[in-house]
Amino acid sequence: MAHDLLLRNARLPDGRTADVAVDGHAIAALDATGADAARELAAEGGLLAPGFVDCHVHLDKAYIADELPDNESGTLGEAIANIHDRKREYTVEDVRERAGRAIEAHVRNGCTRIRTHVDVDTIGGLTPLRGVVEAREAWADVVDVQVVAFPQEGVVQDPGTAELLADALEEGADAVGGMPANERSDADTREHVDACLDIATEYGVPVDMHVDETDDPTARSLEYLAAEAIDRGVEDVTAGHTCALAAYDDAHAARVVDLLAEAGVNMVTNPPTNLLLQGRHDGHPKRRGITRVDELREAGLTVAAGQDCIRDGFYPYGRASMLETALLTAHAAHLQTPAERRVAWEMVGANAARVMDVDYGLEEGAPATFNVFPPSVETPTDALREGVAPRYVLHEGSVVAENEVRSAVVA
Numbered sequence: 001m002a003h004d005l006l007l008r009n010a011r012l013p014d015g016r017t018a019d020v021a022v023d024g025h026a027i028a029a030l031d032a033t034g035a036d037a038a039r040e041l042a043a044e045g046g047l048l049a050p051g052f053v054d055c056h057v058h059l060d061k062a063y064i065a066d067e068l069p070d071n072e073s074g075t076l077g078e079a080i081a082n083i084h085d086r087k088r089e090y091t092v093e094d095v096r097e098r099a100g101r102a103i104e105a106h107v108r109n110g111c112t113r114i115r116t117h118v119d120v121d122t123i124g125g126l127t128p129l130r131g132v133v134e135a136r137e138a139w140a141d142v143v144d145v146q147v148v149a150f151p152q153e154g155v156v157q158d159p160g161t162a163e164l165l166a167d168a169l170e171e172g173a174d175a176v177g178g179m180p181a182n183e184r185s186d187a188d189t190r191e192h193v194d195a196c197l198d199i200a201t202e203y204g205v206p207v208d209m210h211v212d213e214t215d216d217p218t219a220r221s222l223e224y225l226a227a228e229a230i231d232r233g234v235e236d237v238t239a240g241h242t243c244a245l246a247a248y249d250d251a252h253a254a255r256v257v258d259l260l261a262e263a264g265v266n267m268v269t270n271p272p273t274n275l276l277l278q279g280r281h282d283g284h285p286k287r288r289g290i291t292r293v294d295e296l297r298e299a300g301l302t303v304a305a306g307q308d309c310i311r312d313g314f315y316p317y318g319r320a321s322m323l324e325t326a327l328l329t330a331h332a333a334h335l336q337t338p339a340e341r342r343v344a345w346e347m348v349g350a351n352a353a354r355v356m357d358v359d360y361g362l363e364e365g366a367p368a369t370f371n372v373f374p375p376s377v378e379t380p381t382d383a384l385r386e387g388v389a390p391r392y393v394l395h396e397g398s399v400v401a402e403n404e405v406r407s408a409v410v411a
């Protein structure tokens, strides 16, 4: 029987080469040598690896960097304020077009599973959400997009946002976000976390908050979120950024890490943006500004890395490349040995897939969502070193990108 597609001479993760067969949406056989197929692709010994996963990115803000005032202070606070005017001018079409461009860039770089945070507040209303949901529908055959309703401007200090979060879930959002540090007091911060957890529980959706994206060592929303998750029995909770955890003294940080492990919170670090925004006003030596990746991993937590920003007011770079994100994470988190390089790779792969709760792997029967790298890339380390875009990108059995450019990631 002929298969739908055969990948000739692909390099498997164990180093062997084999012909890999795909039928329909799934991997049919990892060693189909001698089989026939309706279509064949030549891997020529290039690495076959599961598709990248970007579990934290902001598609609604992508590509607006050059329209905004300069972020003179280089801080998160100024970046948030600088976007307000542009956000008022958003239209659904504008957001849909930019989000679609960012999705396409992800796909060409080998990432077809994306979790995006989308601003929900009284400035932009539901316009960003509607634009991203339309982009998701337009790209539905090519990429899986999860949408997190994200109250960037606060909940307590932006009255009406809690209602908008519920409306966002009605209109297609998949999860509730949060930005508890962006409130005026610790009491308001806790009220923010409570409000978001209430909505998540009511709608039965995951929670994925931006937590303590600050260098302030007194920021305390992370431990509050973990404790509330335990008390309420909320299981699918993710905390992004968590920069303040790195600013705590070691004894307090250890206590918080233990609490996170008890709650089973998934952790996401965003080194591209946070290397740029955090630590700016430190004297020397300047901190790296990312969370405690090593200690969180040692505690057994799932730790992933996300692109976060693509040319917006927070970060003027970014090209939807999970290889670049992994490489920056490797530098920021001291990932150097072969085992540590594997960690960097998994932070934009298996670990990010756990955050999104999507299938990941190359087993027979698994979704044929994978990348085929050029022949010069035989291992994940080769991919990190070369920064090379996959030659073929497959999503559920369909070839969704073929890259002729083989010497660099696709911008």
Ligand SMILES: [Zn+2]
Residues within 6 Å of the ligand: 056, 057, 058, 117, 210, 240, 270, 308
């Ligand atoms: Zn973010």
